Each structure stands twice: as C-alpha cells, then as structure tokens.
Amino acid sequence: MTSTHMDKTGDGAGRKGFVGLVIGAVGVVYGDIGTSPLYALREALRPFAADGVHEAEVIGLISLMVWTLTIIVTFKYVLFLLRADNDGEGGTLSLLALLxxxxxRNVPVLFFAGLIxxxxxxxxxxxxxALSVMSALEGLKLVTPAFAEYVPLASAAIMIVLFAVQSKGTAAVSIFFGPITVLWFLAMAAGGVIHIGDDWRILEALNPINAFLFLTHAGSVGLIVLGAVFLTVTGAxxxxxxxxxxxxRPIQMAWFVLxxxxxxxxxxxxxxxxxxxxxxxTNPFFLMYPDWALxxxxxxATMATIIASQAVxxxxxxLARSAVHLGFLPRLRIKFTSETNTGxxxxxxxxxxxxxxxxxxxFxxxxxxxxxxxxxxSVTGTMVISTMLAFQFLRAVWGYSLLLAAVLLLPLFIIEVLFLAANLLKVHDGGWVPVALALAIMILxxxxxxxxxxxxxxxxxxxxPLDSFIRSIERKSDHSPVTVPGTAVFLTSVPDRTPNVLLHNLKHNHxxxxxxxxxxxxxxxxxxxxDSRRIKISQLSPRFVRLDITxxxxxxxxxxxxxxxxRESGFKFEIMRTSFYLGRRNLVRTPNTGLPAWQERIFMALEGLAIDPSDYFNLPSNRVVELGEQIAI
Incomplete structure (x- = not known):
C-alpha cells in the first residue's frame, strides 16, 4: 500500500466519498471525546457540592472546558499535529518512527518517550x-433507581460481548458507527440549545478571562478541578x-462543522x-432531557460509548502491530479481519x-x-509525550529554530503539564491504576x-562472518558438502554473519x-x-544470494x-522446490551475563508468547524446516 495525497488529506475522493469520510471520522475519531459530556461537568462540580454551587464556579468551569477544547483539540491536534504525518500516518509511534x-534510532530520550x-x-x-459504558448505563438510574446495583453487571456483559466479536471484524457493523455518532452529537447539541436559555449568563464562559479568574480565586481546589476539566478532551x-x-481534511471538517x-x-x-x-x-447531562426522552x-448514549470503546x-x-514491527514487542499473532482494509x-x-x-x-x-x-x-501523559515529540518534529523535520519551536509549543507544554500535575493528585484515589498499568507495559x-x-x-x-564462510565453502575439496537440487532460504537478523541454522544444517545433514x-x-x-522498494537482491557467489525484504x-x-x-527482478525459483530454514531459540538463563535476573525471566516469558516466524511471515508450513539452537542469556 502506498500513500497518496488523497490518503493524507482526504482530497480527491469526490464529493460523495469526502462526505463518507467525514461521517466515518465522526464515528471512529470522535467517538471517545463525544462521550465526555456524560461525566466531565459532573466530576468538575463535585468538589463544590458540599457548600453548594455558585455562579462564578459554574461559569469559570464551563469557560475552562470551552478553552481547553479550543487550545488542546483545535489548535494542537486539528490545526497542527494533523499536519505532522509520517507518510499519511499519525499517532505517537508513527511520529516516533519518523523522528x-x-x-x-540511538536517541534514548526519543526511545523512552515512545515507550511511555x-x-x-x-x-x-x-x-x-469501562468508564464510558458505565456512565451511559447509569442514566437508567434516573428512570428506575433499582437499576443502580445492576450497572456493573450490565457493563461487564456489554464488554464481554464487544471483545468477543473482535475476532469477526467490525467491517459489517462499522458502516453504522458514523450515522449513530452523528445522531448522538445532534442529540447533545439539541440538549444544549434547549437549556442555554435557562440562564443566559452562561455565555460569559466564552470569555477566557473567566477561566483565568476562576483558577486564581479557587486556590488549591482549582488544581484539583483541573483534573476533572481535562476529561473534556479525553480521546483527543x-x-x-x-x-x-x-x-x-475529513477529520478537520468533522470537527469544525459538527x-x-x-x-x-x-x-x-x-x-x-x-x-x-x-x-x-448531581447529573447535569441526563437531567437536560425530559422524562419521555430519557x-x-x-x-x-450506550451505543455511542460502545462505538467509542471500539475505536479505542x-x-x-x-498500536500493538506498530510496536511489534518497530521491535518493541515480540511477534504477536495478528489476524486480518477484512480482505480490503489492512487496518x-x-x-x-x-x-x-x-x-x-x-x-x-x-468490578x-x-x-x-x-x-x-x-x-x-494516562491521557495527559500521552499528550505531554506527543508535545515533546512534536517539538523535535518542528526542529528535525520542518527545520524550525529552537526559539521558534519553543515559542509555538512551550505554552501548550506548560498547560498540559499543569493538567498532568492536577491528575497526579488523584493517584491515591485510584489514579495509581493507569500509572501501574503503563509502568508494567513499559517495562515489558x-x-x-x-x-x-x-x-x-x-x-x-x-x-x-558470512563472506569468510562463503569463501571457504566455495573452495573445492574432498570435504566439501554434497550439493543437492533446490533452493534453501535461511532467515537471519544479522545479514553479514553466517546464520546458525545454516551451520547446523551443514553439521547434521552434510x-x-x-x-x-x-x-x-x-x-x-x-x-x-x-513494492518498487520491497526487495533487494545481491549475488554473493555462484551458490549464495543475499535477499533483503523491506x-x-x-x-x-x-x-x-x-x-x-x-521473479520480476530476474531471480527465479520454484516455491515447491524451496525449503525455509528457521532457527528455534531455546533460551537458557545463566548468571552474570546479559540481562539482570528479573529481566531475564520477563524476556523468556515474552519469548514464549512470540508466534513462530513461519506464521508471522506467512511462510508455507510444508516447506519450513526448524532446527533448534541453545542460547545462554
């Protein structure tokens, strides 16, 4: 697959195709951020519940939410980062790969930033x-309070079904994601329009000064509240x-229009x-709607949260596939669920x-x-990392000076660090969970x-060294191995060294x-x-060829x-007369070599999770020969 200008921007798809991309983007790209209104304001108001909610607090909080959406989502992501693509692809690992x-590759800061x-x-x-689906189902408590105790079970049931159908692929139902999410955003807009007239003073929230005044007067509570305000941009x-x-362009159009x-x-x-x-x-989102609409x-809301969950x-x-290919994870079994869409x-x-x-x-x-x-x-941490990588992108790819890159991104970085600090205050209340999860995955x-x-x-x-081996093997002598017809392919990750599996084959089969x-x-x-850059063939000797596949x-x-x-390059062989020789590693722990003992155990466990190279590289199973080798780590 190659990227074109249309791939990167959405141009060239035609009017009908472009509208389809916009609707699809609403369902997949914005599903997560579209469920934030279910709980964001409710959580932000919680610290003020005991003393009652006052006008300045409500206007200040809404102003913070409005301008958080504007600065982080509109300015950073929609207008800037969407232009920082790696041949049309985005995301933290894609940006890391480009850098x-x-x-x-030997830049430790970049490497660990990508891992984090x-x-x-x-x-x-x-x-x-978990959060999105439970938030949606809790709306039923307003219909019947008796449902409250069943929310965890119902949420778990939905999650089990959702994860169970992943192996079947989502192509058949994904065509409904966009229209349902469009309907969800229209329902949210309608709820807002109906109630803005309840108190027109809320329009003062559009003035960013009210957000600033709220933070300056809120004291330490303001930092706590920032953690809840940030919920408005989760999914960005x-x-x-x-x-x-x-x-x-479809992603930008979906954002600004709907x-x-x-x-x-x-x-x-x-x-x-x-x-x-x-x-x-106590629950401002669902209380916006009349009883008959609840x-x-x-x-x-439940369908929207399921769609948001599917997108995540x-x-x-x-991300796992990219991590495997970049060498961050062992070879995992990856099943393609669509014949036409490799994504x-x-x-x-x-x-x-x-x-x-x-x-x-x-539970x-x-x-x-x-x-x-x-x-x-986890979300604020990811955003801080992406801003750090974006700074390097401005310097290394777009050629911006240090001063200009700092002027553009330092204010944004400070804002995101403040949000991160606010969220870190929640570590003792359960915030340790994503920290522990991220730390465990990063260690792996x-x-x-x-x-x-x-x-x-x-x-x-x-x-x-491979060249030394080839010179010695090509010399005719009484001890030369017997030549047999056909082609042998030896996989190796170190192309200038003789593969151990080749030496083992000579040793055992002569x-x-x-x-x-x-x-x-x-x-x-x-x-x-x-495909034009996929293969490179080098003739090393009459009987040896080096083949690089990229x-x-x-x-x-x-x-x-x-x-x-x-075959198009003139290198012909018959697949049914070709044998693929693979080395099966048997790792043995040894003291005082290589990795620390605790990492040796983890590495050996991860090695056990890796699928066979023959499956990963789609080699014909009836043409594969595996020879074991013991390696001390």
Whole structure:
C-alpha cells in the first residue's frame, strides 16, 4: 500500500466519498471525546457540592472546558499535529518512527518517550470502555433507581460481548458507527440549545478571562478541578492516531462543522441548567432531557460509548502491530479481519489483556464516579509525550529554530503539564491504576527491546562472518558438502554473519543446496513501503544470494508474496522446490551475563508468547524446516 495525497488529506475522493469520510471520522475519531459530556461537568462540580454551587464556579468551569477544547483539540491536534504525518500516518509511534528515521534510532530520550506514550495509550484503552459504558448505563438510574446495583453487571456483559466479536471484524457493523455518532452529537447539541436559555449568563464562559479568574480565586481546589476539566478532551489523541484511516481534511471538517459546535452547545447548556437549578449538578447531562426522552437518550448514549470503546480497541490493535514491527514487542499473532482494509486487524493477546483489564476496573471501582478519579493520568501523559515529540518534529523535520519551536509549543507544554500535575493528585484515589498499568507495559517493552539488542550483539560477536564462510565453502575439496537440487532460504537478523541454522544444517545433514538465499526482513521507520522498494537482491557467489525484504511498520509482513516479486527482478525459483530454514531459540538463563535476573525471566516469558516466524511471515508450513539452537542469556 502506498500513500497518496488523497490518503493524507482526504482530497480527491469526490464529493460523495469526502462526505463518507467525514461521517466515518465522526464515528471512529470522535467517538471517545463525544462521550465526555456524560461525566466531565459532573466530576468538575463535585468538589463544590458540599457548600453548594455558585455562579462564578459554574461559569469559570464551563469557560475552562470551552478553552481547553479550543487550545488542546483545535489548535494542537486539528490545526497542527494533523499536519505532522509520517507518510499519511499519525499517532505517537508513527511520529516516533519518523523522528528515529531523521535523528537515528540511538536517541534514548526519543526511545523512552515512545515507550511511555505507547504504554499510556494501552492503559487508556482499558479505562475508556469501562468508564464510558458505565456512565451511559447509569442514566437508567434516573428512570428506575433499582437499576443502580445492576450497572456493573450490565457493563461487564456489554464488554464481554464487544471483545468477543473482535475476532469477526467490525467491517459489517462499522458502516453504522458514523450515522449513530452523528445522531448522538445532534442529540447533545439539541440538549444544549434547549437549556442555554435557562440562564443566559452562561455565555460569559466564552470569555477566557473567566477561566483565568476562576483558577486564581479557587486556590488549591482549582488544581484539583483541573483534573476533572481535562476529561473534556479525553480521546483527543484519536484525532492524530486515526489520521491514516480518514485523512486530514475529513477529520478537520468533522470537527469544525459538527463535533466542536455540538460539544460547546452541550457544555453551555449543562452550565445554564446548573445555574438555574443547582440541584442538577448531581447529573447535569441526563437531567437536560425530559422524562419521555430519557430512555432513548440512554440507549443512544450506550451505543455511542460502545462505538467509542471500539475505536479505542482498534487503536490498541494498530498500536500493538506498530510496536511489534518497530521491535518493541515480540511477534504477536495478528489476524486480518477484512480482505480490503489492512487496518482491520485483530490481535488475540491484546484483546484478552484489554478484556481482563476492563472487567477488573468495572468490578473494582463499581461506578463511573469512582473510576473517573483514575481517568486522565494516562491521557495527559500521552499528550505531554506527543508535545515533546512534536517539538523535535518542528526542529528535525520542518527545520524550525529552537526559539521558534519553543515559542509555538512551550505554552501548550506548560498547560498540559499543569493538567498532568492536577491528575497526579488523584493517584491515591485510584489514579495509581493507569500509572501501574503503563509502568508494567513499559517495562515489558523495554525488556523485550533490551533483550533483543543483547541477542543481536551476542550473535554478531560469536557467528562467523558470512563472506569468510562463503569463501571457504566455495573452495573445492574432498570435504566439501554434497550439493543437492533446490533452493534453501535461511532467515537471519544479522545479514553479514553466517546464520546458525545454516551451520547446523551443514553439521547434521552434510549437504548444501544448489541455491542458498540469506534472507533478512527489515522494518522501515515509515508506515508503508511500495513494492518498487520491497526487495533487494545481491549475488554473493555462484551458490549464495543475499535477499533483503523491506516492510513498513504498518505493512503486512508477507514474505511469500514478497518473494513472488523476485521473479520480476530476474531471480527465479520454484516455491515447491524451496525449503525455509528457521532457527528455534531455546533460551537458557545463566548468571552474570546479559540481562539482570528479573529481566531475564520477563524476556523468556515474552519469548514464549512470540508466534513462530513461519506464521508471522506467512511462510508455507510444508516447506519450513526448524532446527533448534541453545542460547545462554
């Protein structure tokens, strides 16, 4: 797959196609941020509930929410980051890959920033479905209070069904995501329009001075409240992460035409309702609607939260695939659920991890109010990381001076750090959960990366240089191995060294094929590599060929398909006369070598999760020969 201008911007799709992309973006990109009105103002008002809610507090909070949406979502994501693409792809790992390509892979700050950002996103992918669905179902308590005790069970049931159908793919139902979410935003806008007239003073919230005055007078409570205010922009990272699916212009159009106006109207309407009826602060979103509309709104809200959850799950799958290809995770089993859209994937291990995490959160916290305290840290952390990477992007890719890049991004960075500090105050109230999740995932990725680097160094130091081996083997002597017909392909990650599996084959079988291919698969720091750059063939000797196959980190690493391209380059072989030799590693722990003992255990466990190279690279199973090798770590 190659990126075109239309891929990056959404131009060229035609009027009908462009509208379809806009509606699709509403469903996938904005599903998460569209569920924030369910709980954001409710949580922000909670610190003031004991003493009663006053006018200045309501107007100040709504002003903070309005300008948080404006500064972080509109300015940072919609107008800036959507232009910082890696060949049309967005997201933290995509941006990291682009920077590593420009600045080199051995930049520790970039490497750990990428690990932290990816780990925080996985933590967010667990909390978002649990919080969103519970918030929607809790609206039924206004219909019948008896339903309150069943909210966790109902939420868990919905989550189990949602995760269970992931293996079937979402292509069949995703066509409804956009229209349902459009209807949801229209319902939110209508609720806001109806209630803004309850107290016209709420329009003062459009003045950013009221947000500033609120913070200066609120004291320490203001910092606490910032954590709840930030809930209004949870899901903003999806704008950037899903850039490759819809293009820049459809995402921007959806924001300015529908999503942003609907969110503003709804928050203003909630604020006006609370000004006129302070008792509505307990659940301002659902109390905006008349009794006859309450049940339909709850049903629509539940569907919207399920769609938002699906978007986060899909994002987690895509992130896992990118992490595998960039070497942050072991080879995981990835199933493509669509024959036409390579973005529709299913990663069983990630799916199970998310489901277990979501169910634990639902039953541990019990309601959305408790879980909301744990929300925000992972999102703010991800945003701070993306701003740091964006700063490097301005310097390394766009060539901005240090001063200009700082002028543009330092104010935004300070704002996000304040939000992060506010959310960190919630660590003792449950905020430790996303921190612990992110830390665990980061340790896993760091351990895998470090272990792989150690094994690569070990092989480079211990294996025979390939050119020396070829010179010795091509000399005719009485001890030369028997030549057999056919082609042997030996996979290796260190192409200038002789693969151990080749030496083992000579040692045990005493034969050498008439054609031997030393195959190395590379992953570029760009999302897609065109077929014209897929393969590189180098003739090393009459019997030895070096073959390099290159994929992008979003490509499907189908080696069999790539080998078919060799025929176009004049390198011909018959697949049914070809054997693929793979080395099966048997890791053995040894003291005082390589990794610390605790990392050795983790690395060996991760090694056990990795699927066979033959499955990962789609090699014909009846043509694969595996030879074991013992490696001390």
């Amino acid at each position: 590593m390509k420009k600045m080199g 950002g990816a780990a925080l996103f996985i933590g967010d992918a667990m909390i978002t479905p 990272e999806a704008l950037y992460a899903d850039l490759g699916h819809f293009g820049r 999503v942003f106006p609907a969110l503003l109207l709804n928050y203003l309407g909630q604020g006006a309702l609370v000004l006129a009826h302070p008792e509505a602060a 049940l339909p709104v709850v049903i629509l 799950i899909t994002g987690a799958f895509s 529709q994937i299913y990663v069983p291990s990630v799916n199970l991890l998310l489901l277990v995490g979501v169910l634990m959160l639902i 541990s916290f019990g309601d959305s109010e408790s879980l909301a305290t744990a929300y925000g840290i 990725m760091w351990t895998w990366t470090r272990g792989q680097a150690y094994l690569k160094r070990l092989r480079a130091n211990n294996e025979i 034969v050498l094929h008439e054609q031997n291919v030393i195959l190395t698969v590379w992953t570029e720091d760009e999302p897609y590599v065109p 994929f992008g980190f979003m490509d499907d690493p189908d080696v069999t398909r790539a080998l078919a391209l060799c």
